[in-house]
Amino acid sequence: MKSNRELKAEAKAMLRGRWKDSVLMCIVPTLISIAIAFVIIVLTVIPLYQSGMFNDLGSTDAVNSASGSGGSGGGGLISGLFSALFGAGISWTFLDLLRGKKQSIQPFSDVFRGFSGAFVLGIFVIYILSTIFTTLWTFLFIIPGIIKAYSYSQAYFVFYDTYEETGMRPDFLSCITGSRHLMRGYKGQLFILDLSFIGWHILAIMTAGIGYLWLTPYISATKAAFYDNLPKRALA
Secondary structure (H helix, E strand, O other): OOOHHHHHHHHHHHHOOOHHHHHHHHHHHHHHHHHHHHHHHHHHHHHHHHHOOOOOOOOHHHHHHHHOOOHHHHHHHHHHHHHHHHHHHHHHHHHHHHHOOOOOOOHHHHOOHHHOOOOHHHHHHHHHHHHHHHHHHHHHOHHHHHHHHHHOOOHHHHHHHHHHHHOOOOOHHHHHHHHHHHOOOOHHHHHHHHHOOHHHHHHHHHOOOOOHHHHHHHHHHHHHHHHHHOOHHHHO
């Protein structure tokens, strides 16, 4: 397995000469993410104004009204699903480029790969199952939930590879199980890899999210390189 520094170098080399198309591919999900975040904020703030919380911060009724608002929770679930659908398409595109199966990016078609009939159900079900399993583990304690999230992190790649190899939609639970097998001994490396992007996330947030047009391809390409370099014998 390559080091994180080597994985980043591999991703940068693959993106060289393809940055424009990579950014164009990420425009749609970035704008949608910004829009969803705005809607969630609005759905959270409006009940606070209606309850008078900003006029009476000590009001128990206002606090209960605000905490009872389910808009942000539902918005987070929808946002996560859209992120999974777009993220899968982007990641699979970079994986194909790394493997030489593709030579160029078709920005406004590749970004919607996850929405095609062959993949959309798989992404949806894997997202729901992973969210349920991770949430149940989080009920035990935060740390087990984080560990399981990393265990399930390769499930979309496993789904894609299995479908590409067999031409048949794989069992959804087997994709999650396959991801767990792949990640044995590598969850810590992926965690450190994620930490290495924190500074870039801060810079992207400071640009009102526009910086993610460049950061998303970089992270997605690096994660694709991470998966591609995982020893596949771990699936046995």
